[in-house]
Amino acid sequence: MTGLDPRTKIVIIICLSTLAVFLNEPWPLLLLFVFTLVVLLLMRINFFRMAMRFKKLLPLLLLMLIIQSVFTAGGEVMFSFQGVHILTTNGIHSSLCILFRLLTFFSSAMIIMTSNSKDYVLALVQLKIPYEIAFMVLVALRFLPVFIEEIRDTLVAMQLRGIDLQRIPWRHKIKFYTHLFAPLLSSVMLKAHQLAITMEARAFRIYRRRTYLRLLQYRVADYVVMGFFVIATIAVLTRGFLY
Amino acid sequence: MDAIVVDRLSCRYQAAGRQILKDISFKVAPGEIVALIGLSGCGKSTLCLCLGGIIPHYLGGELTGQVLVNGKDTREYRVAQLALEVGLVFQDPDTQLFAPTVEDEIAFAPENLCLPAEEVGTRVNKVLDTLGISDLRKTNPNHLSGGQKHLVAMGAVLALEPSILALDEVMAQLDPAGKKTINKILVDLRRQGKTILMVEHDPETVSIADRVLVLEEGRLIKDGRAVTVLGEWESMLRC
Numbered sequence: 001m002t003g004l005d006p007r008t009k010i011v012i013i014i015c016l017s018t019l020a021v022f023l024n025e026p027w028p029l030l031l032l033f034v035f036t037l038v039v040l041l042l043m044r045i046n047f048f049r050m051a052m053r054f055k056k057l058l059p060l061l062l063l064m065l066i067i068q069s070v071f072t073a074g075g076e077v078m079f080s081f082q083g084v085h086i087l088t089t090n091g092i093h094s095s096l097c098i099l100f101r102l103l104t105f106f107s108s109a110m111i112i113m114t115s116n117s118k119d120y121v122l123a124l125v126q127l128k129i130p131y132e133i134a135f136m137v138l139v140a141l142r143f144l145p146v147f148i149e150e151i152r153d154t155l156v157a158m159q160l161r162g163i164d165l166q167r168i169p170w171r172h173k174i175k176f177y178t179h180l181f182a183p184l185l186s187s188v189m190l191k192a193h194q195l196a197i198t199m200e201a202r203a204f205r206i207y208r209r210r211t212y213l214r215l216l217q218y219r220v221a222d223y224v225v226m227g228f229f230v231i232a233t234i235a236v237l238t239r240g241f242l243y
Numbered sequence: 244m245d246a247i248v249v250d251r252l253s254c255r256y257q258a259a260g261r262q263i264l265k266d267i268s269f270k271v272a273p274g275e276i277v278a279l280i281g282l283s284g285c286g287k288s289t290l291c292l293c294l295g296g297i298i299p300h301y302l303g304g305e306l307t308g309q310v311l312v313n314g315k316d317t318r319e320y321r322v323a324q325l326a327l328e329v330g331l332v333f334q335d336p337d338t339q340l341f342a343p344t345v346e347d348e349i350a351f352a353p354e355n356l357c358l359p360a361e362e363v364g365t366r367v368n369k370v371l372d373t374l375g376i377s378d379l380r381k382t383n384p385n386h387l388s389g390g391q392k393h394l395v396a397m398g399a400v401l402a403l404e405p406s407i408l409a410l411d412e413v414m415a416q417l418d419p420a421g422k423k424t425i426n427k428i429l430v431d432l433r434r435q436g437k438t439i440l441m442v443e444h445d446p447e448t449v450s451i452a453d454r455v456l457v458l459e460e461g462r463l464i465k466d467g468r469a470v471t472v473l474g475e476w477e478s479m480l481r482c
Binding site: 116117118138139142143146191194195196197198199200201202203204205206207209210211212213214215 | 295297301302321322323324326327330331333335337338339341342343344346347350351352354355356357358359360363364367399400403
Protein backbone atom coordinates (compact mmCIF):
# COMPACT_ATOMS: atom_id res chain seq x y z
CA MET A 1 0.00 0.00 0.00
CA THR A 2 3.05 2.29 0.16
CA GLY A 3 2.91 2.97 -3.58
CA LEU A 4 -0.64 4.30 -3.56
CA ASP A 5 -1.44 7.63 -5.18
CA PRO A 6 -1.46 10.48 -2.61
CA ARG A 7 -5.07 11.25 -3.61
CA THR A 8 -6.01 7.71 -2.56
CA LYS A 9 -4.26 8.30 0.76
CA ILE A 10 -6.23 11.53 1.23
CA VAL A 11 -9.47 9.57 0.62
CA ILE A 12 -8.38 6.92 3.19
CA ILE A 13 -7.70 9.62 5.79
CA ILE A 14 -11.06 11.31 5.09
CA CYS A 15 -12.92 7.98 5.42
CA LEU A 16 -11.20 6.99 8.68
CA SER A 17 -11.69 10.46 10.19
CA THR A 18 -15.35 10.59 9.12
CA LEU A 19 -16.01 7.25 10.78
CA ALA A 20 -14.20 8.39 13.92
CA VAL A 21 -16.44 11.46 14.07
CA PHE A 22 -19.74 9.65 13.55
CA LEU A 23 -19.21 6.45 15.56
CA ASN A 24 -20.35 6.96 19.14
CA GLU A 25 -19.66 3.72 20.98
CA PRO A 26 -16.33 2.61 22.48
CA TRP A 27 -16.28 -0.85 20.84
CA PRO A 28 -16.78 0.24 17.22
CA LEU A 29 -14.29 3.07 17.84
CA LEU A 30 -11.75 0.61 19.26
CA LEU A 31 -12.26 -1.61 16.20
CA LEU A 32 -11.77 1.41 13.94
CA PHE A 33 -8.55 2.27 15.76
CA VAL A 34 -7.27 -1.30 15.38
CA PHE A 35 -8.23 -1.24 11.69
CA THR A 36 -6.32 2.06 11.30
CA LEU A 37 -3.27 0.42 12.85
CA VAL A 38 -3.56 -2.44 10.34
CA VAL A 39 -3.66 0.11 7.51
CA LEU A 40 -0.56 1.78 8.94
CA LEU A 41 1.14 -1.61 9.17
CA LEU A 42 0.36 -2.27 5.49
CA MET A 43 1.84 1.13 4.69
CA ARG A 44 5.01 0.15 6.55
CA ILE A 45 4.85 2.98 9.04
CA ASN A 46 7.39 2.74 11.84
CA PHE A 47 5.24 1.95 14.90
CA PHE A 48 8.04 2.78 17.33
CA ARG A 49 8.42 6.32 15.96
CA MET A 50 4.66 6.71 15.99
CA ALA A 51 4.46 5.62 19.62
CA MET A 52 7.18 8.12 20.51
CA ARG A 53 5.12 10.89 18.91
CA PHE A 54 2.00 9.78 20.76
CA LYS A 55 3.96 9.77 24.01
CA LYS A 56 4.16 13.56 23.83
CA LEU A 57 0.37 13.73 23.50
CA LEU A 58 -0.22 11.51 26.51
CA PRO A 59 -0.73 14.35 29.08
CA LEU A 60 -3.28 15.97 26.74
CA LEU A 61 -5.14 12.68 26.28
CA LEU A 62 -5.19 12.04 30.02
CA LEU A 63 -6.47 15.54 30.72
CA MET A 64 -9.27 15.08 28.18
CA LEU A 65 -10.20 11.72 29.71
CA ILE A 66 -10.49 13.24 33.19
CA ILE A 67 -12.46 16.27 31.98
CA GLN A 68 -14.86 14.06 30.01
CA SER A 69 -15.30 11.70 32.92
CA VAL A 70 -16.01 14.48 35.45
CA PHE A 71 -18.30 16.60 33.28
CA THR A 72 -20.43 13.84 31.76
CA ALA A 73 -23.51 13.39 33.92
CA GLY A 74 -25.72 10.33 34.28
CA GLY A 75 -25.16 6.61 34.62
CA GLU A 76 -24.10 4.65 37.65
CA VAL A 77 -21.91 6.56 40.11
CA MET A 78 -18.64 4.71 40.69
CA PHE A 79 -16.80 7.31 42.71
CA SER A 80 -17.92 10.53 44.33
CA PHE A 81 -16.28 13.09 46.58
CA GLN A 82 -18.35 15.28 48.95
CA GLY A 83 -21.47 14.75 46.86
CA VAL A 84 -19.73 15.53 43.56
CA HIS A 85 -19.81 12.61 41.09
CA ILE A 86 -16.23 12.19 39.91
CA LEU A 87 -16.53 8.89 38.05
CA THR A 88 -19.71 7.60 36.41
CA THR A 89 -20.36 4.85 33.86
CA ASN A 90 -21.46 7.49 31.35
CA GLY A 91 -18.26 9.44 32.03
CA ILE A 92 -16.12 6.36 31.37
CA HIS A 93 -18.14 5.61 28.20
CA SER A 94 -17.67 9.14 26.96
CA SER A 95 -13.96 9.35 27.77
CA LEU A 96 -13.24 6.00 26.07
CA CYS A 97 -15.02 7.28 22.95
CA ILE A 98 -12.89 10.42 23.00
CA LEU A 99 -9.70 8.41 23.55
CA PHE A 100 -10.24 6.02 20.61
CA ARG A 101 -11.50 8.85 18.41
CA LEU A 102 -8.38 10.94 19.01
CA LEU A 103 -6.08 7.95 18.59
CA THR A 104 -7.75 7.20 15.24
CA PHE A 105 -7.34 10.83 14.14
CA PHE A 106 -3.67 10.96 15.07
CA SER A 107 -2.88 7.52 13.60
CA SER A 108 -4.67 8.13 10.30
CA ALA A 109 -2.83 11.45 9.96
CA MET A 110 0.41 9.44 9.94
CA ILE A 111 -0.58 8.14 6.49
CA ILE A 112 0.40 11.60 5.18
CA MET A 113 4.02 10.77 5.95
CA THR A 114 4.15 7.92 3.45
CA SER A 115 4.38 10.26 0.43
CA ASN A 116 6.64 13.24 -0.06
CA SER A 117 5.33 16.79 0.15
CA LYS A 118 5.68 17.47 -3.59
CA ASP A 119 3.34 14.52 -4.26
CA TYR A 120 0.68 16.23 -2.13
CA VAL A 121 1.17 19.44 -4.11
CA LEU A 122 0.59 17.45 -7.29
CA ALA A 123 -2.40 15.71 -5.70
CA LEU A 124 -4.00 19.01 -4.69
CA VAL A 125 -3.30 20.62 -8.06
CA GLN A 126 -4.79 17.61 -9.87
CA LEU A 127 -7.78 17.92 -7.56
CA LYS A 128 -8.17 21.44 -9.07
CA ILE A 129 -6.93 23.32 -6.02
CA PRO A 130 -5.13 26.55 -7.11
CA TYR A 131 -1.37 25.93 -7.23
CA GLU A 132 -0.63 28.89 -4.92
CA ILE A 133 -2.61 27.17 -2.15
CA ALA A 134 -1.01 23.80 -2.91
CA PHE A 135 2.44 25.36 -2.51
CA MET A 136 1.38 26.92 0.79
CA VAL A 137 0.80 23.36 1.99
CA LEU A 138 4.24 22.31 0.68
CA VAL A 139 5.95 25.19 2.47
CA ALA A 140 4.05 24.48 5.70
CA LEU A 141 5.10 20.82 5.59
CA ARG A 142 8.70 21.79 4.80
CA PHE A 143 9.03 24.35 7.56
CA LEU A 144 7.20 22.55 10.36
CA PRO A 145 10.34 20.66 11.49
CA VAL A 146 12.35 23.88 11.17
CA PHE A 147 10.02 25.63 13.61
CA ILE A 148 10.15 22.72 16.03
CA GLU A 149 13.94 22.94 15.87
CA GLU A 150 13.71 26.69 16.40
CA ILE A 151 11.63 26.18 19.56
CA ARG A 152 14.15 23.63 20.80
CA ASP A 153 17.07 26.01 20.12
CA THR A 154 15.36 28.91 21.89
CA LEU A 155 14.61 26.65 24.88
CA VAL A 156 18.25 25.54 25.03
CA ALA A 157 19.42 29.16 24.75
CA MET A 158 17.18 30.11 27.69
CA GLN A 159 18.32 27.13 29.74
CA LEU A 160 21.95 28.07 29.08
CA ARG A 161 21.16 31.36 30.80
CA GLY A 162 20.34 29.48 33.97
CA ILE A 163 16.62 28.73 33.73
CA ASP A 164 15.91 25.17 34.86
CA LEU A 165 12.58 24.31 33.29
CA GLN A 166 12.16 21.17 35.41
CA ARG A 167 12.28 23.10 38.67
CA ILE A 168 10.35 26.30 38.06
CA PRO A 169 6.67 26.29 39.14
CA TRP A 170 3.87 26.08 36.55
CA ARG A 171 2.76 29.73 36.78
CA HIS A 172 6.34 30.85 36.08
CA LYS A 173 6.65 28.25 33.36
CA ILE A 174 3.67 29.78 31.54
CA LYS A 175 5.31 33.23 31.77
CA PHE A 176 8.50 31.70 30.47
CA TYR A 177 6.73 30.26 27.41
CA THR A 178 5.27 33.69 26.58
CA HIS A 179 8.88 34.92 26.34
CA LEU A 180 9.56 32.08 23.94
CA PHE A 181 6.76 33.19 21.64
CA ALA A 182 8.19 36.61 20.65
CA PRO A 183 11.55 35.44 19.20
CA LEU A 184 9.83 32.47 17.58
CA LEU A 185 7.25 34.65 15.85
CA SER A 186 9.92 37.05 14.65
CA SER A 187 12.04 34.18 13.30
CA VAL A 188 9.02 32.62 11.55
CA MET A 189 8.12 35.95 9.94
CA LEU A 190 11.69 36.45 8.75
CA LYS A 191 11.91 32.97 7.26
CA ALA A 192 8.52 33.35 5.55
CA HIS A 193 9.65 36.67 4.12
CA GLN A 194 12.92 35.26 2.79
CA LEU A 195 11.16 32.27 1.32
CA ALA A 196 8.61 34.48 -0.44
CA ILE A 197 11.43 36.51 -1.99
CA THR A 198 13.19 33.32 -3.10
CA MET A 199 10.03 31.99 -4.75
CA GLU A 200 9.35 35.28 -6.54
CA ALA A 201 12.97 35.34 -7.70
CA ARG A 202 12.36 31.93 -9.30
CA ALA A 203 9.48 33.27 -11.37
CA PHE A 204 6.71 31.94 -9.11
CA ARG A 205 3.30 33.19 -10.29
CA ILE A 206 4.73 34.63 -13.50
CA TYR A 207 1.76 32.99 -15.27
CA ARG A 208 -1.68 31.97 -14.07
CA ARG A 209 -0.86 28.32 -14.51
CA ARG A 210 2.27 26.23 -14.36
CA THR A 211 3.44 22.85 -15.63
CA TYR A 212 4.96 19.94 -13.71
CA LEU A 213 7.93 17.68 -14.35
CA ARG A 214 5.76 14.67 -13.56
CA LEU A 215 2.08 14.12 -12.89
CA LEU A 216 0.32 11.57 -10.71
CA GLN A 217 -1.56 8.70 -12.31
CA TYR A 218 -4.08 6.38 -10.69
CA ARG A 219 -3.38 2.65 -10.93
CA VAL A 220 -5.86 -0.20 -10.59
CA ALA A 221 -4.86 -0.64 -6.92
CA ASP A 222 -5.86 2.97 -6.25
CA TYR A 223 -9.37 2.44 -7.63
CA VAL A 224 -9.76 -0.78 -5.64
CA VAL A 225 -8.57 0.73 -2.33
CA MET A 226 -10.55 3.95 -2.81
CA GLY A 227 -13.68 1.98 -3.74
CA PHE A 228 -13.30 -0.26 -0.69
CA PHE A 229 -12.88 2.63 1.75
CA VAL A 230 -15.70 4.75 0.33
CA ILE A 231 -18.17 1.84 0.17
CA ALA A 232 -17.17 0.57 3.63
CA THR A 233 -17.56 4.05 5.14
CA ILE A 234 -21.00 4.55 3.60
CA ALA A 235 -22.04 1.04 4.68
CA VAL A 236 -20.93 1.54 8.27
CA LEU A 237 -22.58 4.95 8.50
CA THR A 238 -25.89 3.76 7.09
CA ARG A 239 -26.25 0.34 8.75
CA GLY A 240 -27.05 1.28 12.30
CA PHE A 241 -23.67 1.80 13.82
CA LEU A 242 -24.71 5.34 14.66
CA TYR A 243 -25.88 5.29 18.23
CA MET B 244 24.46 46.32 -24.74
CA ASP B 245 25.77 46.14 -21.16
CA ALA B 246 24.38 43.34 -19.00
CA ILE B 247 24.00 45.58 -15.95
CA VAL B 248 23.76 49.36 -15.86
CA VAL B 249 23.44 51.05 -12.49
CA ASP B 250 23.03 54.78 -12.91
CA ARG B 251 23.12 57.19 -9.96
CA LEU B 252 21.36 54.69 -7.73
CA SER B 253 20.39 55.77 -4.24
CA CYS B 254 18.18 53.72 -1.96
CA ARG B 255 16.66 53.68 1.50
CA TYR B 256 14.23 51.20 3.02
CA GLN B 257 11.96 53.79 4.66
CA ALA B 258 11.30 57.35 3.57
CA ALA B 259 12.77 58.73 6.78
CA GLY B 260 15.38 56.00 7.20
CA ARG B 261 19.11 55.88 6.62
CA GLN B 262 20.27 56.01 3.02
CA ILE B 263 21.76 52.57 2.28
CA LEU B 264 23.08 53.23 -1.24
CA LYS B 265 24.34 56.68 -2.21
CA ASP B 266 24.60 57.76 -5.83
CA ILE B 267 26.14 54.57 -7.21
CA SER B 268 26.99 54.17 -10.91
CA PHE B 269 28.70 51.32 -12.72
CA LYS B 270 28.28 49.03 -15.73
CA VAL B 271 28.97 45.34 -16.20
CA ALA B 272 29.69 43.93 -19.66
CA PRO B 273 28.22 40.57 -20.74
CA GLY B 274 30.39 37.62 -19.72
CA GLU B 275 32.22 39.57 -17.04
CA ILE B 276 32.74 38.41 -13.45
CA VAL B 277 32.52 41.38 -11.13
CA ALA B 278 33.07 41.15 -7.39
CA LEU B 279 31.40 43.58 -5.03
CA ILE B 280 33.20 43.79 -1.72
CA GLY B 281 32.89 45.89 1.40
CA LEU B 282 32.41 45.63 5.13
CA SER B 283 29.17 44.35 6.68
CA GLY B 284 26.31 46.83 6.41
CA CYS B 285 27.81 48.79 3.50
CA GLY B 286 24.87 48.04 1.18
CA LYS B 287 26.13 45.05 -0.84
CA SER B 288 23.01 42.91 -0.32
CA THR B 289 20.73 45.89 -0.92
CA LEU B 290 22.38 46.39 -4.31
CA CYS B 291 21.69 42.73 -5.15
CA LEU B 292 18.03 43.18 -4.16
CA CYS B 293 17.85 46.23 -6.44
CA LEU B 294 19.22 44.21 -9.37
CA GLY B 295 16.50 41.59 -8.99
CA GLY B 296 13.77 44.19 -8.56
CA ILE B 297 13.05 43.00 -5.00
CA ILE B 298 13.56 46.67 -4.17
CA PRO B 299 11.26 48.50 -4.86
CA HIS B 300 8.63 45.90 -5.92
CA TYR B 301 8.72 43.57 -2.93
CA LEU B 302 10.42 45.34 -0.05
CA GLY B 303 9.25 48.82 -1.01
CA GLY B 304 11.69 51.54 -0.09
CA GLU B 305 12.66 54.71 -1.84
CA LEU B 306 14.80 54.23 -4.92
CA THR B 307 16.20 56.99 -7.10
CA GLY B 308 18.36 56.59 -10.20
CA GLN B 309 18.09 53.67 -12.57
CA VAL B 310 18.94 49.96 -12.69
CA LEU B 311 18.90 48.24 -16.09
CA VAL B 312 19.41 44.49 -16.52
CA ASN B 313 19.85 43.48 -20.16
CA GLY B 314 18.29 46.84 -21.01
CA LYS B 315 15.20 46.31 -18.82
CA ASP B 316 14.44 48.92 -16.20
CA THR B 317 13.84 47.01 -12.95
CA ARG B 318 11.14 49.47 -11.97
CA GLU B 319 9.01 48.59 -15.00
CA TYR B 320 9.07 44.78 -14.70
CA ARG B 321 7.74 42.41 -12.06
CA VAL B 322 10.20 40.43 -9.91
CA ALA B 323 9.11 37.19 -11.60
CA GLN B 324 9.77 38.70 -15.06
CA LEU B 325 13.17 40.02 -14.00
CA ALA B 326 14.03 36.52 -12.75
CA LEU B 327 14.41 35.51 -16.39
CA GLU B 328 17.25 38.02 -16.70
CA VAL B 329 18.87 37.96 -13.24
CA GLY B 330 19.27 34.87 -11.10
CA LEU B 331 19.50 35.83 -7.43
CA VAL B 332 21.14 33.46 -4.95
CA PHE B 333 21.15 34.46 -1.29
CA GLN B 334 23.46 33.72 1.61
CA ASP B 335 21.33 31.32 3.63
CA PRO B 336 20.51 28.19 1.59
CA ASP B 337 18.11 26.87 4.23
CA THR B 338 15.49 29.50 3.48
CA GLN B 339 15.88 28.94 -0.27
CA LEU B 340 15.30 25.20 -0.40
CA PHE B 341 11.77 23.99 0.17
CA ALA B 342 11.19 21.02 -2.14
CA PRO B 343 11.50 17.42 -0.91
CA THR B 344 14.18 16.44 -3.46
CA VAL B 345 17.00 18.21 -5.32
CA GLU B 346 15.27 17.36 -8.61
CA ASP B 347 12.02 19.01 -7.51
CA GLU B 348 13.94 22.03 -6.24
CA ILE B 349 15.62 22.60 -9.60
CA ALA B 350 12.44 21.84 -11.57
CA PHE B 351 10.45 24.46 -9.62
CA ALA B 352 11.62 27.47 -11.67
CA PRO B 353 11.17 26.03 -15.20
CA GLU B 354 7.78 24.63 -14.14
CA ASN B 355 6.75 28.22 -13.38
CA LEU B 356 7.55 29.11 -16.99
CA CYS B 357 4.87 26.67 -18.21
CA LEU B 358 7.46 24.67 -20.17
CA PRO B 359 6.50 21.16 -21.30
CA ALA B 360 7.57 18.39 -18.91
CA GLU B 361 10.26 17.15 -21.36
CA GLU B 362 11.86 20.61 -21.52
CA VAL B 363 11.74 20.91 -17.71
CA GLY B 364 13.46 17.50 -17.49
CA THR B 365 16.13 18.57 -19.99
CA ARG B 366 16.86 21.74 -18.02
CA VAL B 367 17.07 19.81 -14.75
CA ASN B 368 19.54 17.33 -16.27
CA LYS B 369 21.62 20.12 -17.76
CA VAL B 370 21.86 22.00 -14.45
CA LEU B 371 22.68 18.84 -12.49
CA ASP B 372 25.47 18.04 -14.99
CA THR B 373 26.84 21.60 -14.99
CA LEU B 374 27.05 21.66 -11.20
CA GLY B 375 28.25 18.05 -10.95
CA ILE B 376 25.48 17.04 -8.57
CA SER B 377 23.61 14.45 -10.66
CA ASP B 378 24.13 11.89 -7.89
CA LEU B 379 22.10 14.07 -5.50
CA ARG B 380 19.02 14.12 -7.76
CA LYS B 381 16.71 12.22 -5.40
CA THR B 382 18.26 13.47 -2.15
CA ASN B 383 16.33 15.63 0.30
CA PRO B 384 18.06 19.07 0.34
CA ASN B 385 17.86 19.04 4.16
CA HIS B 386 20.32 16.16 4.24
CA LEU B 387 23.02 17.95 2.22
CA SER B 388 26.18 19.69 3.40
CA GLY B 389 26.38 23.50 3.37
CA GLY B 390 28.35 23.56 0.11
CA GLN B 391 25.95 21.16 -1.60
CA LYS B 392 22.97 23.23 -0.44
CA HIS B 393 24.52 26.31 -2.04
CA LEU B 394 25.04 24.40 -5.27
CA VAL B 395 21.39 23.32 -5.27
CA ALA B 396 20.23 26.89 -4.57
CA MET B 397 22.38 28.06 -7.46
CA GLY B 398 21.08 25.25 -9.67
CA ALA B 399 17.49 26.19 -8.86
CA VAL B 400 18.18 29.65 -10.26
CA LEU B 401 20.28 28.44 -13.22
CA ALA B 402 17.34 26.35 -14.41
CA LEU B 403 15.66 29.61 -15.43
CA GLU B 404 18.66 30.17 -17.75
CA PRO B 405 19.21 33.80 -16.77
CA SER B 406 22.14 35.52 -18.47
CA ILE B 407 23.10 37.32 -15.23
CA LEU B 408 23.82 35.74 -11.86
CA ALA B 409 23.90 37.80 -8.67
CA LEU B 410 25.35 35.83 -5.78
CA ASP B 411 24.91 37.39 -2.36
CA GLU B 412 27.70 36.07 -0.11
CA VAL B 413 27.09 32.47 -1.15
CA MET B 414 30.58 31.51 0.00
CA ALA B 415 30.35 33.09 3.45
CA GLN B 416 29.65 29.81 5.27
CA LEU B 417 31.81 27.53 3.13
CA ASP B 418 35.11 25.84 3.87
CA PRO B 419 38.07 26.39 1.45
CA ALA B 420 37.20 23.24 -0.54
CA GLY B 421 33.60 24.42 -0.97
CA LYS B 422 34.74 27.87 -2.08
CA LYS B 423 37.11 26.31 -4.61
CA THR B 424 34.31 24.16 -6.05
CA ILE B 425 31.96 27.13 -6.44
CA ASN B 426 34.69 29.31 -7.97
CA LYS B 427 35.43 26.58 -10.53
CA ILE B 428 31.75 26.37 -11.43
CA LEU B 429 31.52 30.17 -11.77
CA VAL B 430 34.47 30.16 -14.19
CA ASP B 431 32.69 27.46 -16.23
CA LEU B 432 29.50 29.52 -16.22
CA ARG B 433 31.40 32.55 -17.49
CA ARG B 434 32.71 30.38 -20.33
CA GLN B 435 29.06 29.65 -21.16
CA GLY B 436 28.47 33.42 -21.44
CA LYS B 437 26.96 34.20 -18.05
CA THR B 438 27.58 37.57 -16.43
CA ILE B 439 28.31 37.17 -12.73
CA LEU B 440 28.11 39.69 -9.91
CA MET B 441 29.44 38.14 -6.74
CA VAL B 442 28.96 39.91 -3.45
CA GLU B 443 31.56 38.94 -0.84
CA HIS B 444 33.16 40.45 2.20
CA ASP B 445 36.24 38.24 2.07
CA PRO B 446 38.62 39.46 -0.70
CA GLU B 447 40.29 36.03 -0.89
CA THR B 448 37.15 34.42 -2.31
CA VAL B 449 36.95 36.77 -5.30
CA SER B 450 40.22 35.86 -6.98
CA ILE B 451 38.38 34.78 -10.13
CA ALA B 452 36.81 38.22 -10.68
CA ASP B 453 37.78 40.37 -13.67
CA ARG B 454 36.84 43.51 -11.85
CA VAL B 455 36.26 44.49 -8.25
CA LEU B 456 33.95 47.18 -6.91
CA VAL B 457 34.40 48.37 -3.34
CA LEU B 458 31.46 49.76 -1.38
CA GLU B 459 31.92 51.79 1.77
CA GLU B 460 28.96 53.14 3.74
CA GLY B 461 26.76 52.95 0.65
CA ARG B 462 29.20 54.69 -1.69
CA LEU B 463 31.19 53.11 -4.49
CA ILE B 464 34.74 54.07 -3.60
CA LYS B 465 36.71 51.87 -6.01
CA ASP B 466 36.12 50.22 -9.36
CA GLY B 467 38.98 48.60 -11.20
CA ARG B 468 40.92 45.48 -12.10
CA ALA B 469 40.86 42.82 -9.39
CA VAL B 470 44.61 42.74 -8.68
CA THR B 471 44.90 46.50 -8.30
CA VAL B 472 41.74 47.12 -6.28
CA LEU B 473 42.20 44.18 -3.91
CA GLY B 474 45.77 45.25 -3.13
CA GLU B 475 44.71 48.83 -2.42
CA TRP B 476 41.71 47.76 -0.31
CA GLU B 477 43.72 45.39 1.85
CA SER B 478 46.36 48.02 2.57
CA MET B 479 43.54 50.46 3.34
CA LEU B 480 42.05 47.99 5.86
CA ARG B 481 45.47 47.52 7.51
CA CYS B 482 45.66 51.28 8.10
